Structures are given as C-alpha cells and as structure tokens.
Amino acid sequence: MAGPASAVPARRRWNALWLALPGALFLLLLLVLPSLQLLSVSLTDSETGEFSLAAYERAFGARVYARIIGNTFAIAAQTTGLCLLLGYPLAYWLAGLPARRQRAATLLVLLPFWTSALVKNFAWLVLLGRTGIVAGAFQALGLGQPPDLLFNRPVVLFAMVHSLLPLAVVSMLPVMTGIDRGLLQAAGTLGAPRAAAFWRIHLPLSMPGVASAGLLVFIASLGYFITPALLGSPQETMMGQAIITQVQQMDNLVFAAALSALLIGAALLSCLLYDRVFGLSSVSGGAAAPRAAGSPLRRAGLGLAASLATLFGGLSEGLARLLGGHRFGWLLPAYAWAIVAVLVLPLLAMVPMAFTSASFLSFPPPGFGLRWFAEYFASPVWMSATLRSFGIGLATAVVTTALAALAAFGLARGAGRLSRPVFLMFMTPMIVPSIVVAVALFQLFARVGLVATDAGIMLGHTVHAMPIAFVILLATLKTHDWRLDQAAATLGADRRRTLLRVTLPLMRGGLVGALIFAFLSSFEELTVALFIGGGLRTTLPKQMWDDVILQVSPVLVAASVVVVVLVTALFLLAEFLRPARRGRAA
C-alpha cells in the first residue's frame, strides 16, 4: 500500500459497504430517479407541460381504461391465488424429497422458470391453436372440430399461471426446505394426526415463503402484457398493453406515465402490506421475526390454522374410515409430477414441430425436415437479432456481475445501519414491474440520445438482471468461510494473493452462476428491448415478438427451439458448477 496513509500506525478501519456504491448509484440513476421522473411526468399536461391531473381523470373516467385497470388487478389477483394454491403442494413435495432427488426434481421446475415468458406463451399459442396438439388429438380420435381454446379469459389465466408458477414454487421452496421435518414428527408424538400437524405446524411456518411468492407473482403479473396480447381477446386487455400502445402508437407519454404510476403504486402498496406482516428482508429467504405473542394478526392466523386443522383432519379421518384406511399417499407425488409435466411439456413439444417438413405448423408433423432451421440461420434479420442478443447479453452479464459482486462483497463484509437499505436497493428491480422500468428508461434515454442504441438496451438489461446476480453472489459470500482467508493471511499471503488464491476460487460457482443468469435474463428480456430498441436495434426476443404479432410461422418455432436449447445448456452448466452443499466428491 503506497501513500502516507499506510504510514499511520492506527489505520482507520475502512467499511466494506462502500463497495456497494457503484451499483447503488447505477440503480439510483437508472431506476429510482427515472421512476420518480415518470411520476412527475404523469402529473403534467401533455400539451403545455403544466401541472394537471388530466391523465388520471382519463384513466379512471373513460370506461375503456377503467375496465383495463379492473382487468389487470383481477387477472393479477387470480393468477397469484392460483399460483399459490397450485404451487404450494408442489413445493411441499419438493421440500420433502431427499437432497439428491430434490435437486433433480427442482431442475424440472427451474428450467421452465428460466425459459422466457414469450417462448412459453408462444408454445401455448401453437399447441392450443387450430393446428396444435389438442386439435390434432381431436382429429385423430375422429371427434370433429376441436373447441375454441384460444383468445378467452380462462386461457389467459392458464398461460399466466403456467408462466409464473415456477416463480411461486422457487420462492416458497427455500422456506419450506428450512422447516425442520422433525417438528412434524414431534407433533405426531404429541398426539397430532398428520393433517393437524400439517395445518397447525407446517402451514404457519411456511407462511413467509407463501407471502413472498404471492408478492413476487402479483407484481410480475401486474405488468404482464405478453399473455393477454398473444392468447387473450380485447376483453382481456391489461395495463401493460395499454402502456405499450400509448407509447408506441399514440405517442402519449403522459398517459403511459399515469398508468405506470398506478402500477408502481399497486406494487409499493403490496410491498408495504407485506412488510407490515412479514418484514421485507424475508423476501431473500431469511427467517421472519416472530410477531409479539399477543398480536391480533397472529392470534387470527393461528385460530384459522386450528380450524382448518379440525376441518381437514375430520375430512381425512372420515375419508380414511370410508375407504378402509386408504390414505392417498400416492396423491401428492402424482399431483406434483402432473404439474411438472405441464410445466415442461410445451417446451419439449415445440421440438418435433420445429423439425417439420411441412410449409406450415402442424402437429404431429408430417415428416422430418430442417428447412425452418435452414431458413432461420440463412435469414439476415434473424441472425443479426440473435447476434445482437448475444452481444448485449455478454456485456450485461459482465457489467451486472461486476456491480453485484462488489455490492455483495460489501454487504457480506461491511456492516452498519445502511446494510438494509443497500440490500433493498438491489432488490428494487424485482418489485417494480418491468414494463414500468422500460417506460421510465425510455423517457430518460429519449432525452440523452440512448434510445435505439445497443448500449441503451444493455443498461436497461443490467437493471433487470441486477437482483438475481446480487442474490446469487450474496448467498455465495454469506456461506463463505472467512476464516479461510484469515488462515491464508497467517500462512503469509497478502491481501491480493488471498483474494486470488483463496477467496475467488471458492466463489467461482457463484460468479459463474451470476454471469450465466445475468446473461440469460438479458438474452430473453423483451420489455426493455421493445421500448429502448425502437424499430432499429432488434434483439432476438423483439424479433420473435414482431413476428408472432404478424403471423405464427415455423421459423418462429425453430427460433424458440434454439432459445430453449441454449437456455437449457447454460442452465445445466450453471447447475453443474454450483457448489454442492456437502462438498464436492473428490
């Protein structure tokens, strides 16, 4: 260390939390301030620029927008409820598996989690369409015309739940895995039948996970536009679609800003509610502090759990008696595998459809052919979009991982009252609907000339990818045994060599994971690319989006298969490199 500072014997201890500064500034400039600005824009008159509530009056006054707002909240609430209801048993089943099998089965949930919503929804559009699997099955069975499956409310809900169910499951899983199954055994020895043990012990202990799953799914569905646009009728129009129309076709940023502000308001309100009940830090899987013993909320919750226990305990006892002691032990695994199959199947079903010899989409394909892949790889439009996505993805991965690693290191090693705000800052992109991020960045970049540039898209993707990279790195650093670094120092290694020889090699799994998942989230990101790319800088998802709006072509299926294969490969690589919990076999 050079300079006069090292000469001073009592060196002031330097707080590592400062390392979070670059990332925090980045998010402040590209997320917080633009969002606030969006808010102020929403309060102006689009002609004169003076203060005005006209946009809000229009949003609530005009029937069409009031209905869109109502739709959005109804669909988001229904999606959230269904995701929790359907996801809870799956997460429960996963949490109860032995470690090795749990990891394998969780992969099957994580794979659709990491496949973009665009590909998943597109898969349903193809599979449920007039030439899809269901129609094919009807014809093969001679049942005549299949029912109309697309463009209605149920299919929108189905596809949204399909898209977001993995998010719900992976949010609930860490909390459930953390519940000591010995507690359920203990409840058994104390006289609780299995149903009572589940409702009175497991359910209350899993509530923090359920709540964070609910929060994340609700916020994600508020800003959804892909599903209603692809699979819904005009009846299902959601606010995300309205925002896109206002920005791209009407050029009415003020009204888009007002709609965005409503989404932010709803997201913040859900966060506040969540914070009141569970404390925000449990989003990251930390244990929630127990509430005061006498709090009415806690009493009500326990009372509800007890009545559910009585109700379902009685039901299951009665049923077991009726059926001669049959306990339906097979039901949970059967249910779980059925859900996993529905999650994974659409991705797999696209593969045979892409290798078709026909000139249009059909299932089953009449014969094997590579023509659509040939067309994809020969098309300059598709190739330039793919290459651009790769380039932006790589840049995003490097920048995000660097900023997130510094911040995670700072948070793991530093201390102080600022730790919590810093943590929340890095999680903010998760609790702001991505459509709002996109509009906010659009109005910021429009003023600094970053619209329709690759750099603009990359900056937006970095905001988008920050939480996942940060969470992965923070988890790696929190489990890192810092005594090993001290051991290296006592063995004569200086700080630099300790970092290079001990700290970084041990963090390798986390760093690679952060790079891969930051890349993936950029590679599949549509919303930011849609706004910032303009019509000029087209990424692969944007190209797919443009194509799917115009026509459902086999090239699109081929492109989707390329995306799915790439995502699977990278995802498996990250999984393979992830440090095993109980040490890798030598």
Place this chain on the structure above:
Amino acid sequence: MSAEPRAVGAAVMGRESPSKLSVRGIAKRYGAADALLPMDLDVWPGEFLTVLGPSGSGKTTLLQLVAGLIEPSAGSLFIDGEDRTHTPVHQRGIGVVFQNYALFPHLTVRENVLFPLQMRRVPAPELKRRAAEALGMVGLGALEDRFPRELSGGQQQRVALARCLVYQPALILMDEPLGALDRKLREAMQMEIKRLHRETGATIIFVTHDQEEALALSDRILLMNHGRIEQIGTPQHIYEHPASLFAADFIGLSNVIQGRIGAGGVLETPDGALPLPPEAPRLSSGATAALVVRPEHVSLRPATPECAALRGRIVESVYAGSEFRLLVTLGSGTTIVARRSPGQAPLAIGDEVVLDWDAAQGRLLPA
C-alpha cells in the same frame, strides 16, 4: 401423575408388575443393512432405563421404533400389555423429548405446552391448570409468553420436558436430550430429570452415548453395539461385571491384559503369570483370554530389585484434582492406568514400580 413417589428399585428388581414396555423380536433393516437385529426387551413401570452405545449402535433406531416414527421390519411391541406394533405415532401416547428439543418456533412456550392437550381435546379450564402445573414443575412459569428462540438452551430443554410431562404419557423417550448443553448445565439438568422422574413416577427410556450420564441416571443400562444388546443390568452390575471386552471398555476406564490360560489357574502373559479371579469362568487350558482390572484397583509401589511381581515404568502422570492418573508401561509394551490419591507418596515419571491388585477385583473375559 401419581402423588407418592414409587419405590423404584424394589419394583424394578422384584419384577412382579407386568412390564410397561415389552419388545419381542423387533428388528429394523434398511435394504441390506441391519440397523437393529431382532431384540427382546422389557421395561418395568417407573423404571429409568438408559440405552447406551456408540453412534451407529442402533439405539436411536430402537427409540424411533418404540415411538412409532419408523415401522419395524419384524417383531412386535407391547405397551401396558397391548399390541402397539402398528399403532400410528399420534395414537401411541408416548412422550418424546428430542435431541434438538423440536419446539415449535411459531408458538410461545405456553402454546407449545398446550399443544398436546389441544390434540387430546382437553377442556379449557383443565387445559390452563395443567399447562401452568407443568411449567411450574420445570420452573418456567414466568417465561410462558416467550418464543423458543428467546430462551437459552437449558430453558428450551425445560420447555421440551414440560411439553412432554403435561399429558402424563405412559412412557417417556428421551433422545440424547442433554447433548447440546455444556457440561455444567448438563449436570444440573441430569439432577432435574432425576427429580422429575422421582416426582412423577414416569417410566423413562433415555438414549445417550455418554457413559457417565448413564451411570449417574439409570436404574438399568441397556448397552448396545452393532445393532444388538451387548449387556443389560444395573449400572453397578455392568461396571463391576462387564460381560464383554466392549462393555468393560465402553463403561468406565479399564486395563486389559491379554494372555492364555495356563496350568494351575493363572493367565500366562508376556509380563509373567497373573492369578485368575476366584469366580472366573472355566476356560480350558491354552485358551486366549483377557484380564480386566479397573484403575482404582491397581496399587503401585516403588520396585525393589528382588521383587518378582508385575513391574513397569511410569511414563505419564496426569493430575485430575482429586487424584493422579498414572500411565505405566509394562515390559511387553502394554499400558496400564492406575489411580493414586495426592496424599500418597509421590511417584515421578521414569520411576520403576510394582503393580498389584486383589485377584478378586479382576474380571476374566474370553478374548
């Protein structure tokens, strides 16, 4: 809970009452591995039985079988004379105190203690009275609104005990309940458990790998090794009459001298012929055998050149407060431990000594 403490010793040793727990040929296999070989066991009402053994000896498996947490591969199990082999865990009415206490983290101390009563649909006024009584018994009445995580390890242990005692289970199983506590607290809790056992008259099966704990607490010790019973008996009996080298080695400190039975009732060893104990089992001449002598029975005195007895050299001396432990190496290399009170004439490392013991204190075991 019965008001008057029972005369445990007499009831146990007299074996007039029917057994509280009776295990017949119970066994547990996991695939090809035997966790527990077929075993028979009777536990008497009011008894404090310790299941002692090294890890992997099958003691926790036995406890889980009795509690109903796992299904046996063979055999049957009777509680108070009734077949309970396949009764589901929640209907067995057995109390279990788990190693990590298994307190419900989302419930307060009182709610934890109320839980088993609520499961039994005990009416409200009695519920309150009994919970208060159980908490009072372990001295935790003042902390009943705390959450488990707000308590110390010893306090959590007491809550676990109260939660178990509150419904007066016929049989209480404790799975290394003191394993997580430090030494001082552990000894205090041992006294506490002894007192609760005396006051409630409960039948307790206590699993531990700590032989001192087993000696201090038990009416009887069940010593297990490799999934089977090694020896069962009172602590004193097992200590004084170990049935095997394993028992001699696992309980207390033992000196083992290997040799062959020679003519005229002696054990031929590389260090000379040693007299056999008078009540030694009859072993044919030439059979290999081991003589086991406890350190407190070995006396040492400075060697004189003409003495022909067992001789050795002091190689280590450990001060243990109330005594010195001396390590003596014999000519053959065998090491013998002896105890010596600080009052006796001091012996130093390197001193040549003569070792001696009353032949009746030795145990001859086939080796």
